[in-house]
Amino acid sequence: MEKWFVTKQINKNTFVISEPYHWEETNCYLLLGSKKALLIDTGLGICNICDEVRKITKLPVVAVPTHVHWDHIGGLWDFSEFYVHELEKDWIEENFPLSNEFVRKMLVKGNNLIEYINVDDYAVFQGNPKKILIDGDIIDLGNRKIKVLHTPGHSPGHMCFFEEATGYLFSGDLIYKGTLFANYESTDPEKYLESVQKISNLPVKRVFPAHHSIDILTDIISDVDKGLTDIKKQGKLCHGSGLFEFNQWSIIL
Ligand SMILES: [Zn+2]
Numbered sequence: 001m002e003k004w005f006v007t008k009q010i011n012k013n014t015f016v017i018s019e020p021y022h023w024e025e026t027n028c029y030l031l032l033g034s035k036k037a038l039l040i041d042t043g044l045g046i047c048n049i050c051d052e053v054r055k056i057t058k059l060p061v062v063a064v065p066t067h068v069h070w071d072h073i074g075g076l077w078d079f080s081e082f083y084v085h086e087l088e089k090d091w092i093e094e095n096f097p098l099s100n101e102f103v104r105k106m107l108v109k110g111n112n113l114i115e116y117i118n119v120d121d122y123a124v125f126q127g128n129p130k131k132i133l134i135d136g137d138i139i140d141l142g143n144r145k146i147k148v149l150h151t152p153g154h155s156p157g158h159m160c161f162f163e164e165a166t167g168y169l170f171s172g173d174l175i176y177k178g179t180l181f182a183n184y185e186s187t188d189p190e191k192y193l194e195s196v197q198k199i200s201n202l203p204v205k206r207v208f209p210a211h212h213s214i215d216i217l218t219d220i221i222s223d224v225d226k227g228l229t230d231i232k233k234q235g236k237l238c239h240g241s242g243l244f245e246f247n248q249w250s251i252i253l
């Protein structure tokens with residue numbers, strides 16, 4: 001049985017914990033501060049991410065999903081302190097918009113998970129956040145300050161996180177190499193573009209996405225900005241326009 005998580009060190013006090021054997025190739029990030037640790041995203045919940053975190057740190061951990069989709073909140077079961085954006089409080093507390101049946105189908109797509117879980121038992125996490133976040137909030141880890149950026153479009157309460165001191169941007173599902181999704185009912189293609197423009201103004205030195213390769217250049221932000229702006233000029237930045245393909249990424253509208 002393959003070890004489910006792969007952990008890599010990014011710098012002295014930043015780690016990425018990935019699920020590379022699942023088709024979604026999720027990446028979660030563990031940021032160690034002097035007083036607290038922050039876990040950005042918690043993966044699919046197929047294996048226990050908390051055990052991986054505890055191999056790295058004994059600090060109290062705050063878990064913050066970039067947004068309330070099953071592949072980001074799956075590991076929240078083991079964290080008593082977690083925060084979400086105000087617009088997705090309802091999703092995490094009681095009204096997740098997709099059925100467990102739909103999520104189970106997405107989970108097994110192209111993957112045989114039989115060694116790891118019984119998929120029929122898989123349920124989307126629901127629980128009560130300790131704190132509600134809004135744009136501009138700072139998550140204070142002691143010697144590290146992480147800024148919350150509300151970046152809706154992929155989902156209404158999607159957040160990116162920016163650390164000014166390092167220039168690290170944790171981009172969630174807003175930007176990654178691969179196929180981006182703005183086709184669900186709860187997505188908003190116009191807001192997606194506005195969010196990309198919002199982060200394109202930041203002094204970003206590295207982009208850390210929630211899916212696929214972390215070997216990604218900061219240029220991808222301006223590429224996505226330009227691509228979506230072109231789609232908008234053609235009058236196609238709306239649901240139902242289909243798939244648009246670019247060099248390192250594509251988007252389904
Ligand atoms: Zn998502």
Ligand SMILES: [Zn+2]
Pocket residue numbers: 069071072173210211
């Ligand atoms: Zn995702």
